[in-house]
Amino acid sequence: MTRIAAVSLNSAVDQTVRVPRFAVDAVNRVEASRVDAGGKGINVASFLAHLGHEVTVTGFLGRENAALFERHFAQTGIGDACLRLDGATRTNVKIVDPVLDQVTDLNFPGISAGPEALEGVGRALGALLEAGLDWVALCGSLPEGLPPETYAGLIRQAREKGARVALDTSGAPLAAALSAGPDIIKPNIAELGALLGRPLAGRDEAVAAAREIVAGGVGLVAVSMGAEGAVLVTRDASLCAVPPGIEVASTVGAGDAMVAGLIHAATRGLDLAETARLATAVSLGALGEIGPHLPPIDRIEDLMAAVGIGAA
Ligand SMILES: Nc1ncnc2c1ncn2[C@@H]1O[C@H](COP(=O)(O)OP(=O)(O)OP(=O)(O)O)[C@@H](O)[C@H]1O
Ligand SMILES: [Mg+2]
Structure with a gap:
């Protein structure tokens, strides 16, 4: 079995609601609703666990609604090495209209994280690397408060310990990470x-x-x-x-x-x-x-x- 860590710095609660004939500036009735633990890092972790790997997630969760993620980790056998930050993990709402065949997204800003929080993730990743990791997956946007070089630093940390790295991000954090050689x-x-x-x-x-x-x-x-x-x-x-x-x-x-x-x-x-x-x-x-x-x-x-x- 392969040991993999997924880093999720901008986790999200994905709420999908079904609203036939969704209309703006009007009252809409929700026909069905579901809530999933989400965000790119969590999704990649869930998929890798499904494919049979031993997966641990580190990164950030808001303390206020961490229970949804804790339940998901327990159900899917994913290890939880996430730091808890004050506040709630953001919710992203996806309004699916099956009649008009349209999807509307409402994406909330995440909780911001400072350098100390990032150091905490570095320590959590360090402990996982010491215990032995084959792969590290770094996925998603960075929360407000972290510099664009964040992923570059985590890539170097992982590669120094012999782990291979997959990166899925965009913009400045992607540009800054390339020289670290994912x-x-x-x-x-x-x-x-x-x-x-x-x-x-x-x-x-x-x-x-x-x-x-x-x-x-x-x-x-x-x-x-x-x-x-x-x-x-x-x-x-x-x-x-x-x-x-x-x-x-x-x-x-x-x-x-x-x-x-x-x-x-x-x-x-x-x-x-x-x-x-x-x-x-x-x-x-x-x-x-x-x-x-x-x-x-x-x-x-x-x-x-x-x-x-x-x-x-
Ligand atoms: N409508 C589609 N039909 C068939 N395959 C699709 C479709 N949309 C996506 N895919 C498959 O999924 C892969 C990834 O999709 P996409 O290029 O949309 O990723 P993305 O833009 O990174 O999406 P995400 O929003 O999840 O980050 C594609 O390379 C393709 O294999
Ligand atoms: Mg993508």
Whole structure:
């Protein structure tokens, strides 16, 4: 079994409400509602646990509503090394309108965290690294109060202890982390374009952009492009993965599932084509579920066969 730590600095409670014919400036009736422990780091941890890994989460939770996360960790067998901060973990509300086929997101700001809180995460990660970690997943935006170099520092800390690192973030924290040499990054095409300061149109431009990042010392760049699939680029190879047309239940966690799939593939020593196939299948698995969940493993294996792999 592989030991993995996921770092979740900006966790979220994901509340999904179903409102047929949602209207602004009007009273709306909620038909159904569900609440999930979420945020990118928590999602990646949940998916990796589902795929059979021994997973611990560190990062921040608000003390006021930590119980939801504690229940989730207990149910999924995830280790809890999260610091508790004063206040409540933010809630992100997703209003799903099945009639008009629209989704409206209300994303709250997270709790802010200072340097002392970050030192606490460094100590928690340090203890996990001492006990032995194969992979560290760093996922999501940074809370207010932490510098853009935060992930760069955590990457160096992990790599010094021999752990490999996957990073999924955007903007300044991504730009500042590249020189620390993460093993895997998974920007979507817009995030990669923002990183390089030019919009990227389509697969060829995504591959060229990913090659620039690989040349700077990142092991694998997986650029996701929603329904168009993804391109995967390493120093030696590049290819594209094309998903089959599928019925989407919710897009929540598709990118996070791809991150988990990339790490899972690496722990199994798969080549680039099989990595692309597996990571895409895991993302398709998440798309078939409401909220950040995956189907049983045999369903993911069936989905693998439907992913097209081509030259890029
Ligand atoms: N509509 C879709 N149909 C088929 N596959 C999809 C669709 N949307 C996403 N995917 C799959 O999920 C992967 C990741 O999706 P996407 O590029 O939207 O990630 P993201 O922008 O990082 O999302 P997130 O909001 O979760 O961070 C894609 O590479 C693809 O395999
Ligand atoms: Mg993403």
